[in-house]
Amino acid sequence: MAVSHCVSQTRETAPRCARSLERCRSASSARKTGLETEQEQSYRRWREEERIRLEQRFLLGADCAWTRIEKSEAFYCRRNGRAFRIAQGKDKRWTLCRVEEIDDEGELLGTYQGRGDANKALKKIAYAPQLQR
Template structure:
Protein backbone atom coordinates (compact mmCIF):
# COMPACT_ATOMS: atom_id res chain seq x y z
CA UNK A 1 0.00 0.00 0.00
CA UNK A 2 2.85 2.37 0.79
CA UNK A 3 4.04 2.07 -2.82
CA UNK A 4 0.77 3.47 -4.22
CA UNK A 5 1.66 6.52 -6.33
CA UNK A 6 -1.51 8.28 -5.16
CA UNK A 7 -0.28 8.26 -1.58
CA UNK A 8 3.00 9.82 -2.66
CA UNK A 9 1.13 12.49 -4.60
CA UNK A 10 -1.10 13.38 -1.65
CA UNK A 11 1.87 13.33 0.74
CA UNK A 12 3.81 15.77 -1.42
CA UNK A 13 0.88 18.19 -1.73
CA UNK A 14 0.21 18.14 2.03
CA UNK A 15 3.91 18.50 2.79
CA UNK A 16 4.06 21.67 0.71
CA UNK A 17 0.91 22.96 2.40
CA UNK A 18 2.08 22.50 5.98
CA UNK A 19 5.29 24.39 5.23
CA UNK A 20 3.27 27.55 5.73
CA UNK A 21 4.50 29.34 8.87
CA UNK A 22 1.00 30.63 9.61
CA UNK A 23 -1.15 28.42 11.82
CA UNK A 24 -4.12 30.62 10.93
CA UNK A 25 -3.51 29.90 7.25
CA UNK A 26 -3.33 26.15 7.87
CA UNK A 27 -6.65 26.18 9.71
CA UNK A 28 -8.41 28.56 7.34
CA UNK A 29 -11.48 26.79 5.80
CA UNK A 30 -10.87 28.42 2.41
CA UNK A 31 -7.25 27.23 2.38
CA UNK A 32 -8.32 23.72 3.37
CA UNK A 33 -10.86 23.72 0.53
CA UNK A 34 -8.17 24.81 -1.94
CA UNK A 35 -5.80 22.03 -0.85
CA UNK A 36 -8.62 19.49 -1.20
CA UNK A 37 -9.33 20.73 -4.74
CA UNK A 38 -5.63 20.54 -5.59
CA UNK A 39 -5.47 16.93 -4.42
CA UNK A 40 -8.54 15.88 -6.39
CA UNK A 41 -7.33 17.70 -9.50
CA UNK A 42 -3.93 16.07 -9.36
CA UNK A 43 -5.38 12.60 -8.81
CA UNK A 44 -7.83 13.07 -11.69
CA UNK A 45 -5.00 14.15 -13.97
CA UNK A 46 -2.83 11.17 -13.06
CA UNK A 47 -5.70 8.68 -13.38
CA UNK A 48 -6.92 9.97 -16.74
CA UNK A 49 -6.31 8.04 -19.95
CA UNK A 50 -4.98 11.11 -21.80
CA UNK A 51 -1.53 11.41 -20.24
CA UNK A 52 -0.05 14.01 -22.59
CA UNK A 53 -2.73 16.65 -22.20
CA UNK A 54 -1.76 18.76 -19.22
CA UNK A 55 -1.83 22.48 -18.58
CA UNK A 56 -2.56 24.74 -21.54
CA UNK A 57 -2.43 22.00 -24.15
CA UNK A 58 -5.94 20.76 -23.53
CA UNK A 59 -7.36 24.27 -23.17
CA UNK A 60 -5.88 25.34 -26.51
CA UNK A 61 -7.12 22.23 -28.27
CA UNK A 62 -10.65 22.75 -26.91
CA UNK A 63 -10.60 26.37 -28.07
CA UNK A 64 -9.67 25.24 -31.58
CA UNK A 65 -12.55 22.77 -31.97
CA UNK A 66 -14.72 23.59 -34.96
CA UNK A 67 -12.17 26.02 -36.43
CA UNK A 68 -10.69 23.66 -39.03
CA UNK A 69 -7.09 24.27 -37.89
CA UNK A 70 -4.85 21.80 -39.78
CA UNK A 71 -3.86 18.99 -37.40
CA UNK A 72 -0.18 19.32 -38.27
CA UNK A 73 -0.24 23.01 -37.34
CA UNK A 74 -1.87 22.24 -34.01
CA UNK A 75 0.63 19.48 -33.32
CA UNK A 76 3.57 21.75 -34.08
CA UNK A 77 2.41 24.52 -31.76
CA UNK A 78 1.24 22.21 -28.96
CA UNK A 79 4.67 20.59 -28.91
CA UNK A 80 6.17 23.96 -27.95
CA UNK A 81 4.17 23.78 -24.69
CA UNK A 82 5.34 21.73 -21.67
CA UNK A 83 4.62 18.02 -21.90
CA UNK A 84 5.57 14.85 -23.80
CA UNK A 85 5.88 15.03 -27.58
CA UNK A 86 2.53 14.80 -29.40
CA UNK A 87 2.00 13.02 -32.70
CA UNK A 88 -0.63 13.97 -35.25
CA UNK A 89 -2.59 10.91 -34.12
CA UNK A 90 -2.52 12.20 -30.53
CA UNK A 91 -4.03 15.48 -31.67
CA UNK A 92 -6.56 14.01 -34.07
CA UNK A 93 -7.87 11.42 -31.61
CA UNK A 94 -8.04 13.96 -28.78
CA UNK A 95 -10.18 16.16 -31.04
CA UNK A 96 -12.36 13.21 -31.93
CA UNK A 97 -12.85 12.34 -28.25
CA UNK A 98 -14.16 15.86 -27.61
CA UNK A 99 -16.42 15.79 -30.67
CA UNK A 100 -18.00 12.55 -29.49
CA UNK A 101 -18.86 13.87 -26.04
CA UNK A 102 -22.58 14.48 -25.31
CA UNK A 103 -23.92 17.79 -26.67
CA UNK A 104 -20.79 18.32 -28.77
CA UNK A 105 -20.83 18.71 -32.54
CA UNK A 106 -18.40 18.17 -35.38
CA UNK A 107 -17.03 21.10 -37.38
CA UNK A 108 -19.38 22.62 -39.94
CA UNK A 109 -18.25 21.41 -43.39
CA UNK A 110 -19.68 24.57 -44.97
CA UNK A 111 -17.15 26.68 -43.06
CA UNK A 112 -14.02 24.67 -43.80
CA UNK A 113 -12.92 26.64 -46.85
CA UNK A 114 -13.44 30.03 -45.19
CA UNK A 115 -11.56 28.92 -42.06
CA UNK A 116 -8.58 27.67 -44.07
CA UNK A 117 -8.43 30.92 -46.05
CA UNK A 118 -8.38 32.98 -42.86
CA UNK A 119 -5.86 30.64 -41.27
CA UNK A 120 -3.44 30.95 -44.17
CA UNK A 121 -3.85 34.75 -44.24
CA UNK A 122 -3.05 35.09 -40.55
CA UNK A 123 -0.20 32.61 -40.68
CA UNK A 124 1.38 34.56 -43.56
CA UNK A 125 1.21 37.69 -41.39
CA UNK A 126 2.99 35.89 -38.57
CA UNK A 127 0.02 35.82 -36.20
CA UNK A 128 0.48 33.50 -33.23
CA UNK A 129 -1.71 30.39 -33.24
CA UNK A 130 -3.79 31.26 -30.13
CA UNK A 131 -4.71 34.59 -31.76
CA UNK A 132 -5.57 32.83 -35.02
CA UNK A 133 -7.82 30.44 -33.10
CA UNK A 134 -9.56 33.41 -31.50
CA UNK A 135 -10.26 35.03 -34.86
CA UNK A 136 -11.45 31.77 -36.39
CA UNK A 137 -13.77 31.12 -33.44
CA UNK A 138 -15.35 34.56 -33.99
CA UNK A 139 -15.63 33.84 -37.71
CA UNK A 140 -17.30 30.47 -37.09
CA UNK A 141 -19.75 31.97 -34.59
CA UNK A 142 -20.73 34.73 -37.02
CA UNK A 143 -21.06 32.40 -40.01
CA UNK A 144 -23.13 29.86 -38.11
CA UNK A 145 -25.54 32.62 -37.08
CA UNK A 146 -25.73 33.80 -40.70
CA UNK A 147 -26.39 30.26 -41.93
CA UNK A 148 -29.04 29.79 -39.22
CA UNK A 149 -30.87 32.92 -40.32
CA UNK A 150 -30.68 31.86 -43.98
CA UNK A 151 -32.12 28.43 -43.10
CA UNK A 152 -34.90 30.13 -41.16
CA UNK A 153 -35.76 32.34 -44.16
CA UNK A 154 -35.76 29.33 -46.50
CA UNK A 155 -37.93 27.34 -44.10
CA UNK A 156 -40.49 30.15 -43.81
CA UNK A 157 -40.56 30.54 -47.60
CA UNK A 158 -41.06 26.80 -48.02
CA UNK A 159 -43.91 26.75 -45.49
CA UNK A 160 -45.57 29.71 -47.20
CA UNK A 161 -45.23 27.99 -50.56
CA UNK A 162 -46.76 24.81 -49.14
CA UNK A 163 -49.61 26.83 -47.62
CA UNK A 164 -50.42 28.54 -50.90
CA UNK A 165 -50.26 25.21 -52.76
CA UNK A 166 -52.64 23.65 -50.22
CA UNK A 167 -55.06 26.58 -50.59
CA UNK A 168 -54.96 26.25 -54.37
CA UNK A 169 -55.64 22.52 -54.16
CA UNK A 170 -58.63 23.13 -51.89
CA UNK A 171 -59.99 25.91 -54.14
CA UNK A 172 -59.54 23.76 -57.24
CA UNK A 173 -62.00 21.16 -55.95
CA UNK A 174 -59.45 18.38 -55.50
CA UNK A 175 -59.39 16.09 -52.47
CA UNK A 176 -57.06 17.53 -49.81
CA UNK A 177 -56.11 17.46 -46.14
CA UNK A 178 -57.20 20.03 -43.58
CA UNK A 179 -56.40 23.47 -44.93
CA UNK A 180 -56.91 27.00 -43.57
CA UNK A 181 -58.02 29.66 -46.01
CA UNK A 182 -56.30 33.02 -45.52
CA UNK A 183 -55.20 31.89 -42.05
CA UNK A 184 -58.81 31.75 -40.82
CA UNK A 185 -59.53 29.74 -37.64
CA UNK A 186 -61.75 27.37 -39.63
CA UNK A 187 -60.23 24.73 -41.84
CA UNK A 188 -61.53 22.54 -44.65
CA UNK A 189 -60.76 19.19 -46.15
CA UNK A 190 -62.17 17.25 -49.07
CA UNK A 191 -62.46 13.46 -49.38
CA UNK A 192 -64.20 11.55 -52.13
CA UNK A 193 -65.30 14.88 -53.55
CA UNK A 194 -67.11 15.82 -50.32
CA UNK A 195 -66.19 18.95 -48.38
CA UNK A 196 -65.94 19.14 -44.59
CA UNK A 197 -65.33 22.07 -42.26
CA UNK A 198 -63.79 22.13 -38.78
CA UNK A 199 -64.72 25.08 -36.56
CA UNK A 200 -62.92 25.67 -33.25
CA UNK A 201 -65.14 26.04 -30.19
CA UNK A 202 -64.49 26.35 -26.45
CA UNK A 203 -62.34 23.91 -24.48
CA UNK A 204 -60.10 23.35 -27.50
CA UNK A 205 -62.72 21.25 -29.27
CA UNK A 206 -63.89 21.30 -32.88
CA UNK A 207 -67.25 21.07 -34.60
CA UNK A 208 -67.20 19.02 -37.78
CA UNK A 209 -69.71 19.96 -40.51
CA UNK A 210 -70.45 18.52 -43.92
CA UNK A 211 -70.81 21.56 -46.21
CA UNK A 212 -71.82 22.07 -49.82
CA UNK A 213 -68.91 24.35 -50.59
CA UNK A 214 -66.25 26.62 -49.18
CA UNK A 215 -68.31 29.76 -49.37
CA UNK A 216 -71.76 28.33 -48.69
CA UNK A 217 -74.05 30.66 -46.73
CA UNK A 218 -75.47 27.68 -44.84
CA UNK A 219 -73.72 26.34 -41.76
CA UNK A 220 -73.85 22.79 -43.07
CA UNK A 221 -74.79 19.52 -41.41
CA UNK A 222 -73.15 18.93 -38.03
CA UNK A 223 -71.37 15.58 -37.96
CA UNK A 224 -70.06 15.82 -34.41
CA UNK A 225 -67.75 17.51 -31.92
CA UNK A 226 -64.21 16.23 -31.47
CA UNK A 227 -61.15 16.86 -29.33
CA UNK A 228 -58.75 17.38 -32.20
CA UNK A 229 -58.15 17.20 -35.93
CA UNK A 230 -56.92 13.62 -35.63
CA UNK A 231 -60.27 12.39 -34.33
CA UNK A 232 -62.14 14.35 -36.99
CA UNK A 233 -59.88 12.97 -39.70
CA UNK A 234 -60.70 9.38 -38.71
CA UNK A 235 -64.42 10.15 -38.90
CA UNK A 236 -64.09 11.82 -42.30
CA UNK A 237 -62.11 8.87 -43.65
CA UNK A 238 -65.10 6.65 -42.88
CA UNK A 239 -68.14 8.78 -43.68
CA UNK A 240 -66.73 10.18 -46.93
CA UNK A 241 -67.41 6.80 -48.55
CA UNK A 242 -70.69 6.01 -46.83
CA UNK A 243 -74.05 6.53 -48.49
CA UNK A 244 -74.94 10.15 -47.97
CA UNK A 245 -78.54 11.26 -47.39
CA UNK A 246 -78.98 14.97 -47.97
Protein backbone atom coordinates (compact mmCIF):
# COMPACT_ATOMS: atom_id res chain seq x y z
CA MET A 1 0.00 0.00 0.00
CA ALA A 2 1.43 3.37 -0.97
CA VAL A 3 2.00 6.00 1.68
CA SER A 4 0.15 8.69 -0.29
CA HIS A 5 -2.84 6.37 -0.41
CA CYS A 6 -2.82 6.19 3.40
CA VAL A 7 -3.06 9.95 3.77
CA SER A 8 -6.52 10.14 2.25
CA GLN A 9 -7.97 7.15 4.12
CA THR A 10 -10.89 7.25 6.54
CA ARG A 11 -10.77 6.55 10.27
CA GLU A 12 -11.49 2.84 9.76
CA THR A 13 -8.42 2.21 7.62
CA ALA A 14 -6.10 4.64 9.41
CA PRO A 15 -4.65 2.04 11.85
CA ARG A 16 -3.84 -0.29 8.96
CA CYS A 17 -2.07 2.55 7.13
CA ALA A 18 -0.16 3.51 10.28
CA ARG A 19 1.10 -0.06 10.68
CA SER A 20 2.12 -0.16 7.04
CA LEU A 21 3.94 3.15 7.34
CA GLU A 22 5.72 1.98 10.48
CA ARG A 23 6.85 -1.23 8.74
CA CYS A 24 8.26 0.83 5.86
CA ARG A 25 10.17 3.09 8.23
CA SER A 26 11.61 0.26 10.30
CA ALA A 27 12.65 -1.68 7.20
CA SER A 28 14.46 1.31 5.71
CA SER A 29 16.24 2.15 8.97
CA ALA A 30 17.25 -1.49 9.47
CA ARG A 31 18.82 -1.64 6.01
CA LYS A 32 22.06 0.14 6.55
CA THR A 33 23.94 -0.08 3.32
CA GLY A 34 27.49 -1.28 3.13
CA LEU A 35 28.50 2.14 1.83
CA GLU A 36 27.10 3.91 4.92
CA THR A 37 28.91 1.48 7.22
CA GLU A 38 32.15 1.93 5.31
CA GLN A 39 31.82 5.73 5.42
CA GLU A 40 31.17 5.64 9.16
CA GLN A 41 34.23 3.46 9.78
CA SER A 42 36.34 5.67 7.55
CA TYR A 43 35.22 8.78 9.45
CA ARG A 44 36.04 7.18 12.82
CA ARG A 45 39.49 6.18 11.57
CA TRP A 46 40.10 9.71 10.29
CA ARG A 47 39.05 11.26 13.63
CA GLU A 48 41.36 8.96 15.58
CA GLU A 49 44.28 9.69 13.22
CA GLU A 50 43.62 13.42 13.54
CA ARG A 51 43.55 13.16 17.35
CA ILE A 52 46.88 11.33 17.34
CA ARG A 53 48.38 13.88 14.93
CA LEU A 54 47.34 16.80 17.18
CA GLU A 55 48.69 15.04 20.25
CA GLN A 56 52.04 14.46 18.52
CA ARG A 57 52.22 18.10 17.38
CA PHE A 58 51.72 19.26 20.96
CA LEU A 59 54.28 16.84 22.40
CA LEU A 60 56.87 17.84 19.79
CA GLY A 61 56.54 21.52 20.75
CA ALA A 62 54.64 22.84 17.73
CA ASP A 63 51.75 25.27 18.07
CA CYS A 64 48.45 23.41 17.92
CA ALA A 65 44.76 23.66 18.80
CA TRP A 66 43.11 22.24 21.91
CA THR A 67 43.60 18.50 22.22
CA ARG A 68 43.40 15.84 24.89
CA ILE A 69 46.66 14.19 25.79
CA GLU A 70 46.70 10.55 26.88
CA LYS A 71 42.95 10.40 27.59
CA SER A 72 43.17 13.10 30.27
CA GLU A 73 40.21 15.20 31.37
CA ALA A 74 42.04 18.41 30.49
CA PHE A 75 42.70 19.90 27.07
CA TYR A 76 46.11 21.22 26.07
CA CYS A 77 47.20 23.67 23.40
CA ARG A 78 50.35 25.48 22.43
CA ARG A 79 50.39 29.05 21.16
CA ASN A 80 53.41 31.17 20.49
CA GLY A 81 55.55 28.34 21.84
CA ARG A 82 53.81 28.39 25.24
CA ALA A 83 51.79 25.45 26.56
CA PHE A 84 48.37 25.91 28.17
CA ARG A 85 45.92 23.59 29.89
CA ILE A 86 42.21 24.07 30.34
CA ALA A 87 40.08 21.85 32.56
CA GLN A 88 36.46 21.94 33.62
CA GLY A 89 35.84 21.85 37.36
CA LYS A 90 32.92 20.44 39.31
CA ASP A 91 31.29 23.88 39.22
CA LYS A 92 31.29 23.68 35.37
CA ARG A 93 33.76 26.57 35.12
CA TRP A 94 36.95 26.27 33.09
CA THR A 95 40.36 26.95 34.62
CA LEU A 96 43.12 28.07 32.30
CA CYS A 97 46.73 27.41 33.33
CA ARG A 98 50.13 28.00 31.78
CA VAL A 99 52.15 24.79 32.00
CA GLU A 100 55.71 23.79 31.22
CA GLU A 101 55.00 20.04 31.00
CA ILE A 102 51.88 17.89 30.94
CA ASP A 103 52.31 16.71 34.53
CA ASP A 104 52.99 20.26 35.71
CA GLU A 105 50.31 21.82 37.94
CA GLY A 106 50.88 25.10 36.15
CA GLU A 107 50.34 28.76 36.81
CA LEU A 108 46.65 29.69 37.10
CA LEU A 109 45.76 32.35 34.54
CA GLY A 110 42.04 32.55 35.17
CA THR A 111 38.68 30.88 35.62
CA TYR A 112 36.07 31.25 32.89
CA GLN A 113 32.38 30.52 32.38
CA GLY A 114 32.96 28.78 29.05
CA ARG A 115 35.74 27.59 26.79
CA GLY A 116 34.97 30.39 24.36
CA ASP A 117 35.68 32.99 27.04
CA ALA A 118 38.94 31.25 27.91
CA ASN A 119 39.93 31.21 24.22
CA LYS A 120 39.33 34.95 23.92
CA ALA A 121 41.55 35.59 26.92
CA LEU A 122 44.17 33.17 25.62
CA LYS A 123 44.46 35.08 22.35
CA LYS A 124 45.75 38.06 24.33
CA ILE A 125 47.72 36.13 26.98
CA ALA A 126 49.62 33.93 24.52
CA TYR A 127 51.04 36.84 22.55
CA ALA A 128 51.68 39.21 25.46
CA PRO A 129 55.29 39.67 26.55
CA GLN A 130 56.28 36.99 29.02
CA LEU A 131 56.97 38.20 32.54
CA GLN A 132 60.33 37.28 33.99
CA ARG A 133 59.98 35.18 37.13
